[in-house]
Amino acid sequence: MKLDPAIRDQVLATVPSLRAFAISLCGNIDRADDLVQETLLRALAHIDSFQPGTNMPAWLFTILRNLFRSEYRKRRREVEDADGRYAETLKSHPEQTGRVEFSEFRAALGKLPSDQREALILVGASGFSYEDAATICGCAVGTIKSRVNRARTRLADLLAIDSVDDFGPDRATRAVLAGGGRT
Amino acid sequence: MTTSKPVNLQPPAANADKAETRDEMGKSGTHRRSEVRLGREVQARIGQQLRAMYDDVVSQGVPPHIDELVRRLSEQDDGAA
Numbered sequence: 001m002k003l004d005p006a007i008r009d010q011v012l013a014t015v016p017s018l019r020a021f022a023i024s025l026c027g028n029i030d031r032a033d034d035l036v037q038e039t040l041l042r043a044l045a046h047i048d049s050f051q052p053g054t055n056m057p058a059w060l061f062t063i064l065r066n067l068f069r070s071e072y073r074k075r076r077r078e079v080e081d082a083d084g085r086y087a088e089t090l091k092s093h094p095e096q097t098g099r100v101e102f103s104e105f106r107a108a109l110g111k112l113p114s115d116q117r118e119a120l121i122l123v124g125a126s127g128f129s130y131e132d133a134a135t136i137c138g139c140a141v142g143t144i145k146s147r148v149n150r151a152r153t154r155l156a157d158l159l160a161i162d163s164v165d166d167f168g169p170d171r172a173t174r175a176v177l178a179g180g181g182r183t
Numbered sequence: 184m185t186t187s188k189p190v191n192l193q194p195p196a197a198n199a200d201k202a203e204t205r206d207e208m209g210k211s212g213t214h215r216r217s218e219v220r221l222g223r224e225v226q227a228r229i230g231q232q233l234r235a236m237y238d239d240v241v242s243q244g245v246p247p248h249i250d251e252l253v254r255r256l257s258e259q260d261d262g263a264a
Contacts, residue, residue, distance in 0.1 A: 003257035012245055012253055020240035037249060044256045102236040109233075124230055125237035156225045 003047060010056040011043065017126055018060055024121045025068050027110055035071075039064040058132045065118065065136055108158040112151050119147035120155075 018039065022032035043050075043063050050059050109117055115137070122133040123144065130148075134141045 002259075005257075008253060008257040011257075012250065015245045015249055015253075016241040016243065017237075019243070019246075020237045023240055024237070033246065033249075037252060040249065040253055041256070044253070102232070102239065105232045105236055120233070121237070124233045152226055152229060155229050156222065159229070160225070 003044065004052075007047065007050070007052065007056075011040065011060065014057045014060050015040075017057065018064060021061060021121060021126055022064060022068070024106075024109065024125070025065075025114075025118060027106065035064060035068055039067055042067065055132065057126075058128065058136055061122070061126070061128075062136045062138075105159070108155055111158055112154055116147045116151035116154070119144050120151035123148050124152075 015036065019032060019036050022035045022039075023029055026032045026035060039060060043060055050056070109120075112120070118137060119133060122128045122136060123130060128136065130141050130144050134144045137144065
């Protein structure tokens with residue numbers, strides 16, 4: 001049976017955001033595009049389990065996140081090492097992570113524990129409600145809220161510290177600091 | 184006597200009022216006040232950065248190979264299995 005074009009269009013409409021989420025999870029565009037592709041293959045193969053009228057983005061994000069998590073475990077035996085590896089990916093392939101002006105911000109994001117990072121992205125960038133984010137991550141709403149809060153606090157620390165110490169402030173970080181000081 | 188310096192006193196007091204009463208639990212002085220303010224500013228900038236970074240990717244739209252993949256799979260008679 002052919003896929004309803006309306007459903008197909010909903011899938012396509014979600015792809016740009018799905019990609020942005022994948023890149024922020026992987027820290028690497030090539031891997032992210034593989035992940036998106038795999039997600040779509042999986043989703044279209046199981047499109048019957050999607051209920052028309054429900055939240056297509058949340059459905060696709062859930063599949064992508066689950067795939068990412070299970071591959072994560074397959075590829076890297078120790079889950080605890082995953083965050084360190086992410087940071088390494090950023091260091092060794094800065095050209096694959098996106099535009100230069102976001103590199104420092106991405107690096108700081110890469111230092112967050114992955115559960116905090118995904119919560120922050122889902123709520124702060126993808127624009128999901130706390131409830132949808134909780135569904136996507138398979139946890140309680142309160143858990144999402146506290147992860148987002150911790151992520152924000154940690155990110156503020158990281159950006160402030162990085163700019164003063166090792167790295168030297170780039171434009172973005174200087175803007176953060178200047179904005180804070182001036183007003 | 185009482186009218187000697189109302190001009191000096193009032194503007195800072197009015198300003199402090201706005202910044203302080205909402206932000207704080209007590210008046211622990213300028214340090215705390217600016218810390219809270221810095222925190223808020225930083226949080227606002229973090230939010231902007233986060234969205235700018237994300238939207239930068241979103242604005243790239245659907246890559247051609249993915250568009251093709253989805254259209255091809257959705258035309259298949261078998262479903263995608």
